[in-house]
Amino acid sequence: MISILAIIFLGVASGLAVGSGFVAFLTVLGVIPRLTQLSKTMKMIQQYEWAVVLGALTGVGASLREPVLHMPSFTLIFLGITGGVFYGMLAAALTEVLNVFPILVKRIRLDGEIAILIMAIVLGKIFGSIFQWVYFVHH
């Protein structure tokens, strides 16, 4: 009995740590404010919080229990795009937090052309990702 209680306590404690860490990470990178700013839906921010929480819980369920849904395979396209956009925003936010671009652009006197440098990184990410899945992992 006491061991069951201890296990439950441990589970809640570790879940609390991981969950708050996840939310803190998202908050620092400011992805959700950025999305509300782009779509002008500041009022819905509470709904977005719930979306993140429920999404995380769905992910927990999927990775712990591994259910099988038998859905048509094209639903994966939707999942892939949403996952990719989310990761892309995280990556972009991380580059921005690290303050890479302002310094780089100043150094090489390219003030007007940041878009070109961003495109280098964006295309590099797409290229690297496709290259990995199509060729790299099978060698």
Add this chain to the structure above:
Amino acid sequence: MVFFIYILVFFGFHEKVAYYSYYFYEEIFVWEVNVLEETIYIRMRNRVQSPPEEKVLLKDIAQVIAPDEVLSHLQAMMIHQLLDAEQNIVIIDVMKVIHLIKREFGEMEVQTIGPAQTIIEVTYKKKGVSIPYFLLIWFLLFFGSAMAIMNFHDDVSMKSVQEKIYTIITGKKETKPLLFQIPYSVGLGMGMILFFNHFFKKRINDEPSPLEVEMFNYQLDLDNYVIIHENKESMKKISDD
């Protein structure tokens, strides 16, 4: 509700104009005498770009409001002569400007509004961006981020996660879930563009992107640094022999 009577009496007084104002305001009588001196208002600009060896005039570094008879003279007043040997940033403090104005128009009052100094950025012949240099950096970023994303995928075992997702959704085993992976890869790029609010040159909406705000803040920090460090007057050591 505010009820006041405004009576103007004015007479010549050493070429200055005196206004006697009489207010009636909630049963309190207020007498006020405004002696209006002729005033020069100046507002220093934040940053000015200038070619080297140029004479810096007041109108270049500040906005000026002044009585018409002195305005043109004021605007054409030389504040600073840029020398070729000088470094590429010069700070003009508003104190220097006031000093020069007072020397010529001593009887006038000078009011300053806004920043206390102007940063003059001496722009030497605009060096074009060297193409090989640019290409080097472009490909550095391109392959760098490609390598970084591959290492990230490997680090978080994304392959096995994707295969699991494929099995969860469709019930089939697949070692090449390309149906998931290709949209994922394109979405990765789309997410970055969405965050930076750039579609090549076209913007998604007209708010500044975080990167532009970041660039602005960086420039502001640099400006603050040079204002303090390049301005001889803003830091002083009192020697104690």
